[in-house]
Amino acid sequence: MRVGLLGLGRIGAFHATTLAAHPEVGELVVSDADEVRAKEVAGRVGASVGDAFATDAVVVATPTSTHAELILRACEAGIPVFCEKPVAPGVQETARVVDAAARTGTLVHIGFQRRFDAGYTAARRALREGGLGELHRVHLLTADPRPPAAAYIPLSGGIFRDCHIHDFDILRWVTGREVESVYATGANRGAAFFAEAGDVDTSAALLTLDDGTLVTMQGSRYNGAGYDVRMELAGTRETMVVGLDDRVPLASAEPGAGFPAGEAWPDFGTRFEAAYVTEIGAFLDTVRTGGPSLCTAEDALAALRVAEAAELSRRDGRAVRVAEVAS
Numbered sequence: 001m002r003v004g005l006l007g008l009g010r011i012g013a014f015h016a017t018t019l020a021a022h023p024e025v026g027e028l029v030v031s032d033a034d035e036v037r038a039k040e041v042a043g044r045v046g047a048s049v050g051d052a053f054a055t056d057a058v059v060v061a062t063p064t065s066t067h068a069e070l071i072l073r074a075c076e077a078g079i080p081v082f083c084e085k086p087v088a089p090g091v092q093e094t095a096r097v098v099d100a101a102a103r104t105g106t107l108v109h110i111g112f113q114r115r116f117d118a119g120y121t122a123a124r125r126a127l128r129e130g131g132l133g134e135l136h137r138v139h140l141l142t143a144d145p146r147p148p149a150a151a152y153i154p155l156s157g158g159i160f161r162d163c164h165i166h167d168f169d170i171l172r173w174v175t176g177r178e179v180e181s182v183y184a185t186g187a188n189r190g191a192a193f194f195a196e197a198g199d200v201d202t203s204a205a206l207l208t209l210d211d212g213t214l215v216t217m218q219g220s221r222y223n224g225a226g227y228d229v230r231m232e233l234a235g236t237r238e239t240m241v242v243g244l245d246d247r248v249p250l251a252s253a254e255p256g257a258g259f260p261a262g263e264a265w266p267d268f269g270t271r272f273e274a275a276y277v278t279e280i281g282a283f284l285d286t287v288r289t290g291g292p293s294l295c296t297a298e299d300a301l302a303a304l305r306v307a308e309a310a311e312l313s314r315r316d317g318r319a320v321r322v323a324e325v326a327s
Contacts, residue, residue: 001026001287004052005059006070008032008041011084011276012061014269018277019059020045024284029055053077057287059280060084064155068093071108071297075100080107082283086165087300089157091325094304098297109283109293110300114170116282117275119242123233124174132235135175138215139232140167143223145249145266147201150193158199160184160310164219168310169295169303170231177209178302183319184310190222205310225249226264227271247271 003025020028028047032038038049052058060070060083068088074081087094101108114120156162186200194201203219226249231242246262265271305325313320
């Protein structure tokens with residue numbers, strides 16, 4: 001098929017390499033606001049520079065502020081679209097995309113790559129097949145080794161919308177449950193630009209699922225040991241942890257402990273490289289077969305509502321029901 005790619009920043013350039021090598025892609029057409037960058041990436045992967053919408057499917061990896069407009073354009077043209085998260089910075093604009101996708105029947109796949117990671121997939125299967133027993137508690141952690149650029153933070157939407165939205169999505173996907181309420185807090189322990197933007201660099205939250213299961217969550221922009229992303233699911237039969245491998249950036253205080261033995265994960269791109277490749281392949285397979293989206297705009301809206309509730313909770317210093325945001 002002929003595939004278009006919009007946006008050639010870090011993740012867009014990675015997608016360009018993946019798409020160019022995929023057997024389903026006969027031609028790759030790339031586009032970027034920076035024409036020099038577009039030509040450089042196109043020459044490197046064997047693509048052409050042109051109209052990404054004059055294709056059979058389009059992949060959107062542009063800045064967040066452009067996502068909704070580009071998805072809506074794809075929907076109106078009836079072109080299957082893959083878009084990196086988030087759909088939009090706010091709930092109302094995301095809901096517009098949900099409505100457009102439903103009205104036009106266009107395939108819309110939102111890029112929550114953790115759904116395509118081997119560890120999360122195995123944990124979901126174990127929980128659904130009863131291997132963990134009855135789920136009693138969940139713990140989520142997302143910790144970056146270093147903060148983003150200062151200029152990015154005011155545009156990011158804050159740590160819950162920008163970073164933890166992945167945790168909210170994977171929580172729903174693995175457990176099959178919805179989040180009913182959130183109590184969130186945060187602190188600023190690093191650079192002043194987080195507080196100046198009304199954001200925090202350290203986060204924590206207590207979430208309650210619709211079946212009463214309690215979920216704890218933590219996050220940091222300053223995890224100097226490396227990139228640390230884990231999910232712990234504790235059941236009546238077994239406790240399973242996603243991300244507890246030889247590259248987890250942990251140090252044991254126990255004498256003689258040799259785990260972990262590998263080099264710590266340096267960043268999210270390295271940690272989830274295989275998941276990103278699998279995700280793009282799954283999107284192309286869905287385009288070819290005409291099957292349903294594996295990560296819909298509705299899924300993105302549900303995760304965003306939890307993120308909105310978390311941010312509201314942090315600002316107000318109270319527990320917030322997700323229904324309050326949804327209404």
